[in-house]
Amino acid sequence: MAWAMQISKTGKADVFEKVMLPVREPGPKEVLIDVRACGVNFADVLMRMGLYPEAPKTPFVPGYEVAGVVAQVGADVTDYKPGDRVMAATYFGGYATQVCCDEVKVLPLPEHLSFEEGAGLLVNFMTAWVALHEMARIREGDHVLIHGIAGGVGLAALQLAKQAGCVVYGTAGSQAKLDYAKTMGLDYGINYLRQDFVSDVRLNVGRRPLDVVLDPIGGDYIAKNRKLLKPTGKLIVFGMSNAISGEKINILKTLKTAVNMFHISLMSLMGQNQGIFGLNVLRLWDFPIMRSSGQAILKAFEDQQVKCILSDTFPLEQAAEAHRYLQDRRNVGKVVLTVAQE
Numbered sequence: 001m002a003w004a005m006q007i008s009k010t011g012k013a014d015v016f017e018k019v020m021l022p023v024r025e026p027g028p029k030e031v032l033i034d035v036r037a038c039g040v041n042f043a044d045v046l047m048r049m050g051l052y053p054e055a056p057k058t059p060f061v062p063g064y065e066v067a068g069v070v071a072q073v074g075a076d077v078t079d080y081k082p083g084d085r086v087m088a089a090t091y092f093g094g095y096a097t098q099v100c101c102d103e104v105k106v107l108p109l110p111e112h113l114s115f116e117e118g119a120g121l122l123v124n125f126m127t128a129w130v131a132l133h134e135m136a137r138i139r140e141g142d143h144v145l146i147h148g149i150a151g152g153v154g155l156a157a158l159q160l161a162k163q164a165g166c167v168v169y170g171t172a173g174s175q176a177k178l179d180y181a182k183t184m185g186l187d188y189g190i191n192y193l194r195q196d197f198v199s200d201v202r203l204n205v206g207r208r209p210l211d212v213v214l215d216p217i218g219g220d221y222i223a224k225n226r227k228l229l230k231p232t233g234k235l236i237v238f239g240m241s242n243a244i245s246g247e248k249i250n251i252l253k254t255l256k257t258a259v260n261m262f263h264i265s266l267m268s269l270m271g272q273n274q275g276i277f278g279l280n281v282l283r284l285w286d287f288p289i290m291r292s293s294g295q296a297i298l299k300a301f302e303d304q305q306v307k308c309i310l311s312d313t314f315p316l317e318q319a320a321e322a323h324r325y326l327q328d329r330r331n332v333g334k335v336v337l338t339v340a341q342e
């Protein structure tokens, strides 16, 4: 019998419930996966709090990505067979011991990667890849600022930007996080709790030194980022972490963050020769770009040019603990849930 950690109603981390799942036969083009590990994403926290518009109605099982072993395949599946080690983008439903997934969203898990690494790389590296290579089109020598540098997406983006020969700036909420990012190649770190990043960069580097900014924070960061962008610079916005602080929803803070994101003037973009992209990797899963990006990422892993940086792992039953850990900003890298083998 399969089981899952379900969000029964929106709220604090203790809303998680362990529920039994009916075992489902895979459809003709589906793969049934015995999950060994699943990735925890910041978006899971937002949807648990009721702040993620695309989340299904409660009750639902979150979990965008898993790694595991193929248990069964549908009649038309040709690329996988039972026993294969795979990773998959599940959209939802990954916090479970078994999940069915479209064949096109499944990738082989390279031999040298563990299940935990496999479960922790798809969303982070896809987001970072699309932002840097497909949207910003980074080039060697570009100056790139990455907010949340020590998080899952942040460390993936740092590695990809360094691999492309960029100069990387990053923000984080502690010196320890910045020190870690420096070991991964970060050129210039800013502790945003101690310094305003705009003043810091202006004082120490220059008025508008940046070619690219990756921003998952949102709110007032949008206007601040633009102050540092060169003409023709690009801002990639892919989150609004600023909307929450701790376990409680602060309606005023959430509204302020949203309002700042609604007001972007095309006239001012023209005037400053800047571009802004919005990125939602979930909405890209069905497009060919994901297949090509996935292949490119796998190649970078095979060549050992990048790696999945794991923060802590938690047993699947402790999904609530994992969420608290992420929300308390304790992670450096990716948080992963694991399924014990009997």
Ligand SMILES: NC(=O)c1ccc[n+]([C@@H]2O[C@H](COP(=O)([O-])OP(=O)(O)OC[C@H]3O[C@@H](n4cnc5c(N)ncnc54)[C@H](OP(=O)(O)O)[C@@H]3O)[C@@H](O)[C@H]2O)c1
Pocket (backbone or CB within 6 Å): 040, 041, 042, 043, 123, 124, 127, 148, 149, 150, 151, 152, 153, 154, 171, 172, 173, 174, 177, 216, 217, 238, 239, 240, 241, 242, 243, 244, 245, 246, 279, 280, 281, 282, 326, 327, 328, 329, 330, 331, 333, 334, 335
């Ligand atoms: N649009 C997309 O397609 C897409 C895809 C993946 C991720 N994202 C977004 O990218 C961001 C990073 O995601 P992730 O899964 O890699 O998470 P993560 O960065 O591994 O973990 C969260 C980190 O975010 C920072 N943070 C900033 N504001 C926070 C807040 N209000 N509460 C808690 N932590 C906060 C903390 O680092 P500091 O201590 O350094 O502040 C924390 O350690 C999130 O905003 C997420 O929604 C978007």
